[in-house]
Amino acid sequence: MNIRFDKLGVVIAAIAAYAAFVAPFATFRANRIVPGQARSILEALPTATGALLLVIIVVAALIALFKTPLVLRLVASVVALVALALLVGVAGTFLTPAGNTFARISPAFGFWILIFAFTLLLADVLTRLELSPWARVGVLVLAAAAVGLLLVSGSWNDLSILKEYFNRADSFWAEGSKHVTLALGSLFAAVVIGLPLGILCHRVEKLRAGVLNVLNIIQTIPSIALFGLLIAPLGWVAIHVPGAAALGIRGIGTAPAFVALFLYSLLPVVANTVVGLAGVPRAANDAARGMGMTDRQRLFGVEFPLAFPVILTGIRIVLVQNIGLATIAALIGGGGFGVFVFQGVGQTAMDLVLLGAVPTVALAFAAAIILDAVIEMTTTKRRAETA
Amino acid sequence: MKAWLPALLRLALVVLLVAFLTNPGWFEPLLKPLTENNAPVIYNQGSLLTLTVLHLRTVLLATVAATIVAVALAILVTRPAGAEFLPLSRSLVNIGQTFPPVAVLALAVPAVGFGEKPTLIALFLYGLLPIFENTLTGLTTLPANVVEAARGAGMTGWQRLLKVELPLSAPIILGGIRLSVVIGLATATIGSTVAAKTLGEVIIAGLLSNNLAFILQGGLIVAALAVLIYDGLSAIERYTARRMGSEAE
């Protein structure tokens, strides 16, 4: 038989070998802020379980190393990831001294790069499978369900990040919903204002350069500065405009963060609307006019549907960007997952940083996958129709 | 708009920026109304000029490193030997772009501690993506007959890369570097939340002491730098593109 190495597999196997045998699997700390002590896989898990995990890693790495069928690689990466996810929870329980509530067990460098290695393998398989948009959303839902199941089952309860969570479960969900409201709300506002503005810029050439230049310059203002600069005008509005304070408009807090995110969101929405409308074939427009459509009918019947995928791409950019930027809102009292990130940085409690960062990354990632799938669906549908 | 107007505006911006950085005192009356209770008007815990230089140095270091690594990676995956990494690298870039800069910054702290290092790492990682993506676009959308002519003329793989493929992709690669620098300039300010010496320090000092003048001066210096650098790099980009007879966007 002709045995050949898979180039990516060589990289994955090398990373996995280093992570499994050299790097620490878990960190043990006597309390949440002291420096930790490293634990290898065999130290962090009961002997039999540790050996089982090592066997799984070695087999999966070997499957990655050689040229093997895609299905086998898929199974190997999923089994390895599930085993790692389950057993890191076991390590948490195993390493925590009985009855000790101060000790913190967190996944260490080795665990993270093992996850990275097998995610790489999984990503490679999924890329090569060229999944349809629906299938990609399906995979995302499955992965989310699996993580949710693990969280509910309590098998990760002894890990430090969840201990941080249990200490502030209420505020976690409050900040989380604030984060989502900020990101989605500012996106919604940007679409409501940005779409007509983009259409206007498309129709009125004189406006175009000016509006886009102003929006471009807004983008160059660093986020923390823009957040800060809005404190004053909004504070003024809250005091002087009757009813504004009742609506929740205040100098600090959610309002300036919302306005800042809205301002950042305008450029991608407006610019993509302009680009999308400019890309509508002249022939389609002429035909529409020739058939006696009014400007309004032409806009909604021809131009807008044709420009839709491009506008959607702008919305994707905005959503992913906003989910990330909303973390900064915490600096001006605007809430969101950033609260945990900056608290964690302030207390040098990395588990707390993770509690804020991991959901943010997960949200942004999910938003990107879903919107990418939607964009692909609208464009392929179009192609199928014209073919 | 007259052709000289943008140039004049830019020149005025440069003069203003230099004047503010070297003699911030001149502008005190302008910013005075923004402060309350006789708070200091001009940032007083360090020189603005020094912070600006440090800010630019951080962005420059990170961008140079990101450019080298990203271009090298893009070259690797577009060679026959690395071709099988191409689809995966595209997916990874896509995934990578969903990581918020703050998260990258905060997650780098446990690995390297506070200060300039986590900022450099975050800027480097975040800068990689636009440059990699653009270099990839440049190298994979070369005009086929030009590459064919280069092979036909007897250029080796290296000669093709250095003499034809990279120079032809230069405008697009520069576009990636420009994006990466502008993102970097803004992200570097966040670096001050993990104690990096950048202009973010001024803004954060303003946020903490409720001093609007600080926030404004920090923010405007960064914005002015970004606008000027963006314009400068766009000009170089247009120059290289025009020489080849194609218009950059």
Add this chain to the structure above:
Amino acid sequence: MIEIEGITKRYDTTTVVDDVSMVIEPRTIAVIVGTSGSGKTTLLRMINRLVEPTAGIIKLDGADNRSVPGYELRRSIGYAIQGHGLFPHRTVAQNIATVPVLLGWDKDRINARVDELMTLYQLDPQAYGPRYPHELSGGQQQRVGVARALAAEPNVLLMDEPFGALDPIIRTKAQEDLLAIQKRFGTTIILVTHDMEEAVHMGDKIAVMDAGKLVQYARPAEPAISSRPWSAPAKGRSGCCRSDGCVTRWRTAPPRAKPSAATPASATHWPSYCGRAGRRYR
């Protein structure tokens, strides 16, 4: 002399070039014609090893073309393609100097050669040398493309639809220029085209490819070629025959084989588009 012996190219299961053998005499022009997908371009590209053959040998002046690395082989063979493929980031002079620079010629020699070729192609070296390709007209770009292919004084010049992107008038001029230059340098030229008229006009010998096979290889006046039911040419532009029997004009040498007794020249069947008597060849 170029000897092609049993050359075959297969991609997976499809055979693009199927067991082609032919000999191209030095200092002549061989034209390969065929429809798209007939394998003519692949055959050409195997001569300078832009494509490596699956089977067979190609010898250049007796030496196997695999005896040197591919890139060295290609530096010794001129190559001109449709749409010229000029390097947009280099000046006209730098474009023409490409292969001489690769070969490490000294500066004076390169400059002299570039000037010589540009003058030959009626492009003022002072005025056009420092320009970029996009600043030239289509015809000028094409001339620079051929000049670049000839820069290192190759014995052999491969051309793939070199005039394909030109409009009819400029194309005729380019063809005439090429014939003049071939005469001057004595270069062996292999030219690929789908235009039968061009083939008859340019070729000392014409090779007809169809579905990967070489179906004919003969002089234009030979019955095998002349009686072939050609796919109709795009436009009946230039005349190519004389009223007294449709004999193509021979440029480099008179035809060695006179029409045989069995098929007198007057009996050959040129396609109707050759009917405009003596339009160009008086």
